Amino acid sequence: MSASALNAARAALYGLPGLPLAFVALPLYVLLPNHYARAFGVPLATLGVLLLATRLLDALIDPLLGWLIDRLYRRSAQAVLAAAAGACVVLAVSFGLLFHPPWPQGGGLLALAAALLVLTYACYSALSLAHQAWGALLGADASRQSRLVAWREGLGLVGVLLASTLPALAGLGVMTAVFAALLALGWLAWRAAPRPPRPAAAAAPPADPWQPWRSGAFRRLLAVFVLNGLASAMPATLVLFFVQDRLQASAAMEPLFLAAYFAAAAASMPLWLAVVRRLGLVRGWLLGMGLAVLVFVWAATLGPGDGAVFAVICVLSGLALGADLVMPAALLAGLIERAGDLGRAQGAYYGWWNFAAKLNLALAAGLALPVLSWFGYTPGAAGAQGAWALTIAYCLLPCALKLAAAGLLAVFFLHRPLGGSS
Numbered sequence: 001m002s003a004s005a006l007n008a009a010r011a012a013l014y015g016l017p018g019l020p021l022a023f024v025a026l027p028l029y030v031l032l033p034n035h036y037a038r039a040f041g042v043p044l045a046t047l048g049v050l051l052l053a054t055r056l057l058d059a060l061i062d063p064l065l066g067w068l069i070d071r072l073y074r075r076s077a078q079a080v081l082a083a084a085a086g087a088c089v090v091l092a093v094s095f096g097l098l099f100h101p102p103w104p105q106g107g108g109l110l111a112l113a114a115a116l117l118v119l120t121y122a123c124y125s126a127l128s129l130a131h132q133a134w135g136a137l138l139g140a141d142a143s144r145q146s147r148l149v150a151w152r153e154g155l156g157l158v159g160v161l162l163a164s165t166l167p168a169l170a171g172l173g174v175m176t177a178v179f180a181a182l183l184a185l186g187w188l189a190w191r192a193a194p195r196p197p198r199p200a201a202a203a204a205p206p207a208d209p210w211q212p213w214r215s216g217a218f219r220r221l222l223a224v225f226v227l228n229g230l231a232s233a234m235p236a237t238l239v240l241f242f243v244q245d246r247l248q249a250s251a252a253m254e255p256l257f258l259a260a261y262f263a264a265a266a267a268s269m270p271l272w273l274a275v276v277r278r279l280g281l282v283r284g285w286l287l288g289m290g291l292a293v294l295v296f297v298w299a300a301t302l303g304p305g306d307g308a309v310f311a312v313i314c315v316l317s318g319l320a321l322g323a324d325l326v327m328p329a330a331l332l333a334g335l336i337e338r339a340g341d342l343g344r345a346q347g348a349y350y351g352w353w354n355f356a357a358k359l360n361l362a363l364a365a366g367l368a369l370p371v372l373s374w375f376g377y378t379p380g381a382a383g384a385q386g387a388w389a390l391t392i393a394y395c396l397l398p399c400a401l402k403l404a405a406a407g408l409l410a411v412f413f414l415h416r417p418l419g420g421s422s
Contacts (some may be wrong), residue, residue, distance in 0.1 A: 002029055002175045002385070003194075004114070004385065006144055006147065006148075006194065006405055007139070007140070008185075009395070010153050010193065010194050011147050011148055011151045012189075013189045013192050013193040013194075014134070014135060014138065014148055014151060014152065014189075014190070014193040014194065015148070015150075015151025015152040015153075015154065015155045016155055016185070016186050016190070017127070017152075017186035017187065017189060017190045018151075018152040018153065018154075018156040018159070018186075019130050019146070019155040019156060019158055019162075019182060020154030020159060020179060020182035020183040020185075020335075021124065021127060021131065021156065021186070021187045022122075022157065022158075022159035022160050022163070023160070023161075023162060023163045023182060024091070024095060024124055024162055024163075024179060025158035025160070026061075026160055026163040027095075027099070027123075027167065027175065027179075028095075028098075028117075028120065029119075031167055031172075031419070032051075032098060032099070033047055033051060034050055035099065035172070037042040040047045040109060040326070046110065047401050050110060050113065050114055050120040051081070051117075053114075053119040054114060054118055054121060055121070055358070055362070056362075057121070057402075058118075058122070058125060058358065059117060059355050059358040059359055060122035060123065060143055060352045060355070061125065061208050062125055062352070062358070063348065063352050063355055064127065064209060064346045064351070064352045065122070065125055065129055065347075065351055066129050066133075066349070066350050066351020066352070067127050067207075067208070067209040067347060067348050068126075068347070068349075069126065069129050069130050069133055069347035069351075070207065070344065070345055070346065070348055071104075072130070072132055073133060073137070073156075073343065073346070073347065074166075077134075077195045077196060077339075078102075080130055080134070081187075081190065081191055081280040083126075083130070084127055084130055084131075084187060084190065085187055087123040087126050087127050087272075087402035088123075088183050088184065090119060090123050091119075091120060091123035091124060091127065091183065092180040092184075093124065093406065094116045094119040094120045095111060095120055095176060095179060095180075096176040096179075096180065097112075097197055098113065098116045098120060098157045099175075099260035100111065100172070100173070101116075101333050102200060108176070109374070118206070123184045124357035125354065126187075128348045128354065129266065129347055129354065130319050130347070131152070131190070131200065132134065132152075132237070132255065132350045132353075133140075133347045133353075134193075134328070134339075135148045135149065135152060135280055135333065136195060136332075136333040136336055136346045136349075136350075137196030137197070137343070137346065138196050139340060141283050141334070142276055142330060142334060143276065143277060144274040145329075145330035145333045145334060146272070146273055146326050146327070146330045147273060147283065147335075148330075149272075149325070149326050149329045149330050150269040150272065150273055150325075150326050151188050151317060153269070153325035153326065154266050154269040154325075157263075157325075158263050158266060158277035159182070159261050160262050161259060161262050161263065162178075163175070164255065164258060164259070164262075164346055165259075166178060166257075168372060171217070174259050179375050190194065195297070198343065205355045206233060207341065207344045207346075207348060208296060209348050209351070210348075211341060211344075211348050211349075212341075212345065212348050212349045212352050213352075213419070215335070215339050215341075217338075217339070218335060218339070218349065218411075219241035219330075220408070220412040220413070220414070221332060222353070222356055223333060223351070223412075224260075224328075224408045224409045224412065224413075225328050225353070225356060225357075225403035226356050226359075226360060227401055227402075227404050227408065227411075228289065228324065228401070228402060228405035228406075229327070229356070229357060230319070230360055230363060230364055230367070230398075231292070231398040231401035231402035231405060232292075232368065232398070232402075233360045233361050233363070233364030233400070234364045234368045234393065234394070234397060234398045234401070235296070235317075235362070235372065235394055235395075235398050236334055237369070237377075237389070238368050238372070238392070238393055238394045239257070239258075239365045239367050239374070240254060241253045241308075241377075241390060241394070242390050242394045243301075243310070243381060244379075244380075245377075245379065245380065245386060245387070245390060246302065246303065246304075246387055246390045246391070246394070247302060247303070247304060247305075247306055247307055247310055248252065248305070248417075249307040250302040253307050256311065256312045257310065257311060258314075260311055260314040260315050260318065261314040261315070261317060261318040261321070262315075262318065263321045264314070264315040264316070264318025264321075264322075264422040265272050265318040265319070265321040265325065266320050268319045268321075268322030268323075268327065269322055269340035271319070271322065272284060272288070272323050272326045272327070273326070274321045275287060275323075276326070276327075276330070278308070281330055282328050282331070282332050282409060282410075282414055283326065283414070284323060284327055284332070285324075285327035285331070285409060286328075286406055286409060286410060286414075287323065287395075288320050288322070288324060288327065289320075289323070289403075289405065289409075290322035290406070290408040291319065291320040291323075291400050292324075292402055293314065293402050294316060295313055295316045295317045295320060295402060296394075296395045296396075296399050296402075297395070297397055297399060298313060299313050299395045300395035300396060303387070313362065331351075331413075332349060332353060337348075338348050338414020367397075368393050368394075368397075371392065371397065372389050372390070372393050373387075375387070375389030376389055376391060377389035377393075
């Protein structure tokens with residue numbers, strides 16, 4: 001496909017499935033636990049074990065799903081679309097049944113919820129991996145990949161915003177119906193999107209799931225991605241603690257802060273595409289990391305009554321998030337092409353990449369919450385010691401991780417080619 005063929009409309013067709021796929025994540029991680037505890041009386045400890053087990057399984061199967069998706073791509077793009085259609089149907093049904101179980105009482109509810117969570121996570125992961133791999137196969141020069149990723153992630157942020165407001169405004173029934181409709185619309189757009197050409201590597205013997213780890217460039221990029229992801233996931237884990245106990249802002253301000261953050265990230269996509277054209281992917285990502293560090297250093301100076309200033313910080317940190325959404329994924333697509341693995345192992349690369357992203361979310365809670373406890377923070381206590389603990393865990397530790405990631409990115413990729421196996 002020529003660069004000129006990838007106009008905004010065609011890129012948007014590719015990106016549209018990102019909207020329902022992002023839509024499904026927030027209800028699963030935020031709404032479902034509260035719904036089962038309040039509506040069905042499931043004990044929190046039981047619910048925690050169930051969610052932890054299914055989420056760990058979700059992360060562990062991603063590399064295998066990626067390998068299986070590579071097999072589909074070796075057959076044809078039509079085979080991928082057919083499998084995606086089946087996954088969309090199962091995902092819509094399992095998601096709906098999770099929030100509206102046919103038997104809402106007794107032990108059968110937990111067994112049904114476990115089975116539905118496994119199905120939902122597996123279909124969600126398979127669709128995400130197939131969609132990411134499709135984008136990589138459409139071409140991996142920096143400008144084209146950054147445009148594809150920007151449409152995918154930008155529309156995904158629209159999905160997050162929709163999922164964060166629709167349940168409160170219209171209820172869970174409307175939410176599940178809208179999700180099913182968006183999923184159908186996303187698949188139709190995917191079907192109408194540009195078809196990837198068959199790469200020359202597709203004629204080579206199929207790769208195994210461990211193929212990405214043979215690339216030294218992938219290992220280095222993944223190290224940067226994990227450090228940077230931890231730096232982003234920790235504030236996401238702690239933001240409500242910071243708002244409630246450090247800023248002492250009203251509960252009505254919390255959704256406004258989150259909406260400002262995600263809306264700014266979505267709006268920043270054209271800006272970061274311009275940065276890529278001028279500076280390239282590596283320097284563009286470094287610029288985004290630097291902006292994030294400056295913003296969180298500023299956040300460390302805030303205290304009670306600074307809610308209006310924090311709203312500005314949410315907008316600026318959302319701008320920085322845009323770089324984290326565009327640059328790493330575009331760099332990975334370029335790496336796969338330079339390694340000669342397009343058409344034989346792109347799904348495996350994205351499988352390990354998504355495994356690392358999900359592991360980051362678990363590690364963020366595993367690091368941030370103990371740090372808070374170690375420094376003496378207790379939720380609801382607004383004393384000086386608790387405020388300082390929040391400042392360290394929410395602002396300063398993420399800055400240190402972000403600077404470490406930036407240092408690795410500069411050392412590994414600023415003045416050397418992205419590809420290679422050494």
